[in-house]
Amino acid sequence: MRDISMHIxxxxxxxxxxxxxxxxxxxxxxxxxxxxxxxxxxxxCGMDEETVKNALDPFFTSRKTRKVGLGIPLLQxxxxxxxxxxxxxxxxxxxxxxxxxxxxxxxxxxxxxxLSGTISLMVSGNPTVEFLYIHQxxxxxxxxxxxxxxDALDGVPITEPGVINFLKQMIGENLTEIxxxx
Amino acid sequence: xxxxxxxxxxxxxxADLQSKITLRENSDRPExxxxxKVSMATCGIAxxxxxxxxxxxxxxxxxxxxxxxxxxxxxxxCHSEPTIEVHLPGNDPVVYGNVDVKKAxxxxxxxxxxxxxxxxxxxxxxxxxxxDNQK
Numbered sequence: 365m366r367d368i369s370m371h372i373x374x375x376x377x378x379x380x381x382x383x384x385x386x387x388x389x390x391x392x393x394x395x396x397x398x399x400x401x402x403x404x405x406x407x408x409c410g411m412d413e414e415t416v417k418n419a420l421d422p423f424f425t426s427r428k429t430r431k432v433g434l435g436i437p438l439l440q441x442x443x444x445x446x447x448x449x450x451x452x453x454x455x456x457x458x459x460x461x462x463x464x465x466x467x468x469x470x471x472x473x474x475x476x477x478x479l480s481g482t483i484s485l486m487v488s489g490n491p492t493v494e495f496l497y498i499h500q501x502x503x504x505x506x507x508x509x510x511x512x513x514x515d516a517l518d519g520v521p522i523t524e525p526g527v528i529n530f531l532k533q534m535i536g537e538n539l540t541e542i543x544x545x546x
Numbered sequence: 547x548x549x550x551x552x553x554x555x556x557x558x559x560x561a562d563l564q565s566k567i568t569l570r571e572n573s574d575r576p577e578x579x580x581x582x583k584v585s586m587a588t589c590g591i592a593x594x595x596x597x598x599x600x601x602x603x604x605x606x607x608x609x610x611x612x613x614x615x616x617x618x619x620x621x622x623x624c625h626s627e628p629t630i631e632v633h634l635p636g637n638d639p640v641v642y643g644n645v646d647v648k649k650a651x652x653x654x655x656x657x658x659x660x661x662x663x664x665x666x667x668x669x670x671x672x673x674x675x676x677x678d679n680q681k
Binding site for chain 1 (some may be wrong): 557587599616617621649
Protein backbone atom coordinates (compact mmCIF):
# COMPACT_ATOMS: atom_id res chain seq x y z
CA MET A 365 0.00 0.00 0.00
CA ARG A 366 1.44 3.27 -1.07
CA ASP A 367 -0.41 5.60 1.24
CA ILE A 368 -2.76 5.82 4.20
CA SER A 369 -5.83 6.49 2.05
CA MET A 370 -5.43 3.07 0.43
CA HIS A 371 -5.27 1.43 3.85
CA ILE A 372 -8.49 3.21 4.76
CA UNK A 373 -10.24 1.92 1.66
CA UNK A 374 -8.97 -1.55 2.48
CA UNK A 375 -9.88 -1.62 6.18
CA UNK A 376 -13.33 -0.21 5.44
CA UNK A 377 -13.87 -3.21 3.17
CA UNK A 378 -13.60 -5.38 6.30
CA UNK A 379 -16.18 -3.24 8.09
CA UNK A 380 -18.59 -3.41 5.18
CA UNK A 381 -18.19 -7.16 4.94
CA UNK A 382 -18.85 -7.40 8.67
CA UNK A 383 -22.28 -5.96 7.96
CA UNK A 384 -21.68 -2.56 9.52
CA UNK A 385 -24.36 0.10 9.13
CA UNK A 386 -22.16 2.93 10.36
CA UNK A 387 -18.41 3.22 9.86
CA UNK A 388 -16.49 6.00 11.57
CA UNK A 389 -13.11 6.95 10.17
CA UNK A 390 -11.02 9.45 12.04
CA UNK A 391 -7.58 10.85 11.39
CA UNK A 392 -5.99 12.90 14.11
CA UNK A 393 -2.76 14.77 13.43
CA UNK A 394 -0.98 16.31 16.38
CA UNK A 395 2.15 18.30 15.61
CA UNK A 396 3.11 18.87 19.24
CA UNK A 397 3.10 15.14 20.04
CA UNK A 398 4.32 14.34 16.51
CA UNK A 399 1.56 11.78 16.14
CA UNK A 400 -0.85 10.69 13.45
CA UNK A 401 -3.65 8.43 14.61
CA UNK A 402 -6.00 6.59 12.28
CA UNK A 403 -9.11 5.02 13.77
CA UNK A 404 -11.66 2.94 11.89
CA UNK A 405 -14.65 2.00 14.02
CA UNK A 406 -17.63 -0.02 12.88
CA UNK A 407 -20.79 -1.51 14.32
CA UNK A 408 -20.48 -4.75 12.36
CA CYS A 409 -20.51 -8.33 13.60
CA GLY A 410 -17.25 -8.04 15.56
CA MET A 411 -14.80 -10.84 16.32
CA ASP A 412 -14.16 -13.16 19.25
CA GLU A 413 -10.81 -13.07 21.07
CA GLU A 414 -9.35 -15.88 19.01
CA THR A 415 -10.20 -14.19 15.70
CA VAL A 416 -8.78 -10.85 16.86
CA LYS A 417 -5.44 -12.56 17.50
CA ASN A 418 -5.60 -14.28 14.13
CA ALA A 419 -6.46 -11.06 12.29
CA LEU A 420 -2.84 -9.92 12.65
CA ASP A 421 -1.63 -13.11 10.98
CA PRO A 422 -1.17 -12.62 7.22
CA PHE A 423 -2.05 -16.27 6.67
CA PHE A 424 -5.44 -15.94 8.28
CA THR A 425 -8.58 -14.87 6.47
CA SER A 426 -12.30 -15.45 6.80
CA ARG A 427 -12.58 -15.58 3.02
CA LYS A 428 -12.95 -18.68 0.94
CA THR A 429 -11.54 -17.23 -2.30
CA ARG A 430 -7.91 -17.19 -1.17
CA LYS A 431 -5.69 -18.23 1.72
CA VAL A 432 -4.11 -14.98 2.80
CA GLY A 433 -5.44 -11.85 4.47
CA LEU A 434 -2.99 -9.01 4.18
CA GLY A 435 -5.10 -5.91 4.86
CA ILE A 436 -4.52 -5.58 8.59
CA PRO A 437 -0.94 -6.98 8.60
CA LEU A 438 0.11 -4.46 5.92
CA LEU A 439 -1.31 -1.57 7.93
CA GLN A 440 0.41 -2.91 11.03
CA UNK A 441 3.69 -3.13 9.13
CA UNK A 442 3.45 0.46 7.94
CA UNK A 443 2.54 1.68 11.43
CA UNK A 444 5.40 -0.20 13.06
CA UNK A 445 7.88 0.92 10.41
CA UNK A 446 7.12 4.48 11.43
CA UNK A 447 7.56 3.67 15.13
CA UNK A 448 3.86 3.36 15.79
CA UNK A 449 1.59 0.44 16.43
CA UNK A 450 -1.76 -1.13 15.62
CA UNK A 451 -4.46 -2.14 18.06
CA UNK A 452 -7.71 -3.99 17.52
CA UNK A 453 -10.57 -3.88 19.97
CA UNK A 454 -13.51 -6.03 19.03
CA UNK A 455 -16.58 -7.53 20.60
CA UNK A 456 -18.92 -10.05 19.00
CA UNK A 457 -22.14 -8.45 17.75
CA UNK A 458 -20.92 -5.01 18.87
CA UNK A 459 -18.31 -4.06 16.31
CA UNK A 460 -14.61 -3.52 15.83
CA UNK A 461 -12.27 -0.59 16.34
CA UNK A 462 -8.87 -0.53 14.69
CA UNK A 463 -6.37 2.09 15.76
CA UNK A 464 -3.13 2.67 13.89
CA UNK A 465 -0.64 5.12 15.35
CA UNK A 466 2.23 6.66 13.37
CA UNK A 467 5.06 9.03 14.23
CA UNK A 468 3.91 11.86 12.01
CA UNK A 469 7.31 13.16 10.91
CA UNK A 470 8.85 9.70 10.55
CA UNK A 471 10.56 9.17 7.21
CA UNK A 472 8.69 5.88 6.74
CA UNK A 473 5.27 7.27 7.61
CA UNK A 474 3.24 6.89 4.40
CA UNK A 475 1.69 10.06 2.99
CA UNK A 476 -2.04 10.50 3.54
CA UNK A 477 -2.67 10.10 -0.18
CA UNK A 478 -5.85 10.74 -2.09
CA LEU A 479 -8.18 11.09 0.90
CA SER A 480 -10.87 13.02 -0.95
CA GLY A 481 -11.07 10.41 -3.72
CA THR A 482 -11.07 7.58 -1.19
CA ILE A 483 -13.78 9.00 1.04
CA SER A 484 -16.05 9.91 -1.87
CA LEU A 485 -15.53 6.48 -3.39
CA MET A 486 -16.24 4.63 -0.15
CA VAL A 487 -19.46 6.56 0.31
CA SER A 488 -20.67 6.06 -3.27
CA GLY A 489 -19.40 2.49 -3.54
CA ASN A 490 -21.35 1.38 -0.48
CA PRO A 491 -24.62 3.32 -0.70
CA THR A 492 -26.31 1.28 2.03
CA VAL A 493 -23.62 1.98 4.64
CA GLU A 494 -23.29 5.31 6.43
CA PHE A 495 -19.88 6.89 6.95
CA LEU A 496 -18.62 9.48 9.35
CA TYR A 497 -15.19 10.92 8.59
CA ILE A 498 -13.46 13.30 10.96
CA HIS A 499 -10.08 14.82 10.20
CA GLN A 500 -8.34 16.76 12.93
CA UNK A 501 -5.17 18.73 12.44
CA UNK A 502 -4.15 20.25 15.76
CA UNK A 503 -7.09 22.57 16.59
CA UNK A 504 -8.71 22.47 13.16
CA UNK A 505 -11.35 19.94 12.28
CA UNK A 506 -13.27 18.78 9.22
CA UNK A 507 -16.30 16.54 9.61
CA UNK A 508 -18.04 14.65 6.84
CA UNK A 509 -21.23 12.70 7.44
CA UNK A 510 -22.80 10.64 4.65
CA UNK A 511 -26.20 10.96 6.36
CA UNK A 512 -26.06 14.74 6.01
CA UNK A 513 -25.08 14.35 2.36
CA UNK A 514 -28.03 12.05 1.73
CA ASP A 515 -30.36 14.54 3.44
CA ALA A 516 -29.01 17.30 1.22
CA LEU A 517 -29.44 15.13 -1.86
CA ASP A 518 -33.10 14.50 -1.05
CA GLY A 519 -33.52 11.38 -3.15
CA VAL A 520 -30.82 11.89 -5.78
CA PRO A 521 -28.70 8.73 -5.55
CA ILE A 522 -25.29 9.17 -3.94
CA THR A 523 -23.90 6.92 -6.68
CA GLU A 524 -24.44 9.64 -9.33
CA PRO A 525 -21.10 10.57 -10.99
CA GLY A 526 -21.94 14.26 -10.57
CA VAL A 527 -22.41 13.76 -6.84
CA ILE A 528 -19.24 11.70 -6.45
CA ASN A 529 -17.25 14.37 -8.23
CA PHE A 530 -18.75 17.11 -6.09
CA LEU A 531 -18.03 15.25 -2.84
CA LYS A 532 -14.45 14.68 -3.93
CA GLN A 533 -13.95 18.38 -4.56
CA MET A 534 -15.74 19.37 -1.37
CA ILE A 535 -13.63 17.08 0.82
CA GLY A 536 -10.43 18.13 -0.93
CA GLU A 537 -11.12 21.84 -0.54
CA ASN A 538 -12.10 21.50 3.11
CA LEU A 539 -8.99 19.49 3.94
CA THR A 540 -6.78 22.06 2.21
CA GLU A 541 -8.64 24.78 4.09
CA ILE A 542 -7.66 23.35 7.48
CA UNK A 543 -4.09 22.86 6.24
CA UNK A 544 -3.91 19.09 5.72
CA UNK A 545 -0.98 17.95 3.58
CA UNK A 546 -2.08 15.04 1.44
CA UNK B 547 -9.23 32.56 -2.01
CA UNK B 548 -12.17 30.80 -3.61
CA UNK B 549 -15.03 29.78 -1.39
CA UNK B 550 -14.83 26.26 -0.04
CA UNK B 551 -17.65 23.99 -1.17
CA UNK B 552 -20.31 22.99 1.36
CA UNK B 553 -23.43 20.87 1.40
CA UNK B 554 -25.46 23.97 0.51
CA UNK B 555 -23.74 23.98 -2.88
CA UNK B 556 -24.80 20.37 -3.28
CA UNK B 557 -28.42 21.34 -2.60
CA UNK B 558 -28.15 23.96 -5.33
CA UNK B 559 -26.90 21.32 -7.77
CA UNK B 560 -29.72 18.96 -6.91
CA ALA B 561 -32.19 20.15 -9.53
CA ASP B 562 -29.60 19.76 -12.30
CA LEU B 563 -28.69 16.27 -11.15
CA GLN B 564 -32.33 15.29 -10.89
CA SER B 565 -33.11 16.39 -14.44
CA LYS B 566 -30.08 14.53 -15.72
CA ILE B 567 -31.31 11.34 -14.09
CA THR B 568 -34.86 11.58 -15.42
CA LEU B 569 -33.39 12.00 -18.89
CA ARG B 570 -31.98 8.52 -18.67
CA GLU B 571 -34.56 5.97 -19.59
CA ASN B 572 -33.37 3.07 -17.51
CA SER B 573 -32.32 4.69 -14.28
CA ASP B 574 -35.09 2.92 -12.33
CA ARG B 575 -34.46 -0.43 -13.99
CA PRO B 576 -30.91 -1.42 -13.03
CA GLU B 577 -31.24 -4.79 -14.80
CA UNK B 578 -31.39 -2.92 -18.12
CA UNK B 579 -28.18 -1.05 -17.38
CA UNK B 580 -24.57 -2.02 -17.89
CA UNK B 581 -23.28 -3.25 -14.54
CA UNK B 582 -19.60 -3.15 -13.69
CA LYS B 583 -18.10 -4.52 -10.51
CA VAL B 584 -14.60 -3.53 -9.54
CA SER B 585 -12.79 -5.92 -7.24
CA MET B 586 -11.62 -3.83 -4.29
CA ALA B 587 -9.93 -5.93 -1.66
CA THR B 588 -6.33 -5.56 -0.48
CA CYS B 589 -4.99 -7.07 -3.70
CA GLY B 590 -7.10 -4.85 -5.95
CA ILE B 591 -6.46 -1.64 -4.04
CA ALA B 592 -2.71 -2.24 -3.99
CA UNK B 593 -2.77 -2.73 -7.77
CA UNK B 594 -4.65 0.49 -8.48
CA UNK B 595 -8.33 -0.53 -8.54
CA UNK B 596 -9.28 2.89 -7.20
CA UNK B 597 -7.88 4.66 -10.26
CA UNK B 598 -9.63 2.16 -12.53
CA UNK B 599 -12.94 2.66 -10.74
CA UNK B 600 -12.67 6.45 -10.77
CA UNK B 601 -11.89 6.36 -14.46
CA UNK B 602 -14.82 4.07 -15.25
CA UNK B 603 -17.27 6.27 -13.37
CA UNK B 604 -16.04 9.44 -15.06
CA UNK B 605 -15.66 8.05 -18.55
CA UNK B 606 -19.05 6.31 -18.60
CA UNK B 607 -20.62 9.54 -17.43
CA UNK B 608 -18.76 11.55 -20.08
CA UNK B 609 -20.01 9.23 -22.80
CA UNK B 610 -23.52 9.21 -21.30
CA UNK B 611 -23.62 5.43 -21.02
CA UNK B 612 -26.21 4.06 -18.58
CA UNK B 613 -24.07 2.10 -16.18
CA UNK B 614 -23.69 1.29 -12.52
CA UNK B 615 -20.18 0.90 -11.19
CA UNK B 616 -19.96 -0.82 -7.82
CA UNK B 617 -17.31 -2.34 -5.59
CA UNK B 618 -16.99 -5.99 -4.82
CA UNK B 619 -14.59 -8.06 -2.75
CA UNK B 620 -11.76 -10.26 -3.93
CA UNK B 621 -12.83 -12.65 -6.66
CA UNK B 622 -9.76 -14.83 -6.07
CA UNK B 623 -7.80 -13.54 -9.08
CA CYS B 624 -5.20 -11.68 -7.01
CA HIS B 625 -2.56 -12.38 -9.67
CA SER B 626 -4.44 -10.31 -12.25
CA GLU B 627 -5.65 -7.33 -10.27
CA PRO B 628 -7.26 -4.95 -10.88
CA THR B 629 -10.12 -7.13 -12.09
CA ILE B 630 -13.53 -5.93 -13.23
CA GLU B 631 -16.69 -7.82 -14.01
CA VAL B 632 -18.67 -6.39 -16.92
CA HIS B 633 -22.30 -7.40 -17.16
CA LEU B 634 -24.13 -6.23 -20.26
CA PRO B 635 -27.91 -6.60 -20.11
CA GLY B 636 -28.94 -9.97 -21.54
CA ASN B 637 -25.38 -11.34 -21.61
CA ASP B 638 -23.32 -13.44 -19.24
CA PRO B 639 -20.95 -11.47 -16.99
CA VAL B 640 -17.36 -11.31 -18.22
CA VAL B 641 -14.34 -10.83 -15.96
CA TYR B 642 -11.31 -8.92 -17.23
CA GLY B 643 -7.92 -9.03 -15.51
CA ASN B 644 -5.13 -6.44 -15.31
CA VAL B 645 -7.49 -3.57 -16.01
CA ASP B 646 -5.54 -0.35 -15.74
CA VAL B 647 -6.95 2.94 -16.97
CA LYS B 648 -5.90 2.23 -20.56
CA LYS B 649 -7.49 -1.22 -20.58
CA ALA B 650 -10.63 0.19 -18.94
CA UNK B 651 -10.92 2.64 -21.83
CA UNK B 652 -10.68 -0.23 -24.33
CA UNK B 653 -13.31 -2.21 -22.43
CA UNK B 654 -15.69 0.75 -22.68
CA UNK B 655 -15.03 1.41 -26.37
CA UNK B 656 -14.83 -2.13 -27.67
CA UNK B 657 -16.80 -4.28 -25.26
CA UNK B 658 -19.52 -2.06 -23.82
CA UNK B 659 -20.09 0.13 -26.88
CA UNK B 660 -18.84 -2.18 -29.65
CA UNK B 661 -20.03 -5.47 -28.17
CA UNK B 662 -16.86 -7.41 -28.99
CA UNK B 663 -14.78 -9.39 -26.50
CA UNK B 664 -11.22 -8.37 -25.74
CA UNK B 665 -8.06 -10.15 -24.71
CA UNK B 666 -7.50 -10.52 -20.99
CA UNK B 667 -10.72 -12.29 -20.05
CA UNK B 668 -10.48 -14.63 -17.07
CA UNK B 669 -12.58 -17.65 -18.07
CA UNK B 670 -15.29 -18.77 -15.64
CA UNK B 671 -13.83 -22.28 -15.47
CA UNK B 672 -10.48 -20.94 -14.27
CA UNK B 673 -9.19 -22.72 -11.16
CA UNK B 674 -6.14 -22.11 -9.04
CA UNK B 675 -3.50 -24.87 -8.66
CA UNK B 676 -4.78 -25.29 -5.10
CA UNK B 677 -8.25 -26.12 -6.26
CA ASP B 678 -6.83 -28.49 -8.85
CA ASN B 679 -4.99 -30.40 -6.12
CA GLN B 680 -8.17 -30.89 -4.19
CA LYS B 681 -9.87 -32.61 -7.06
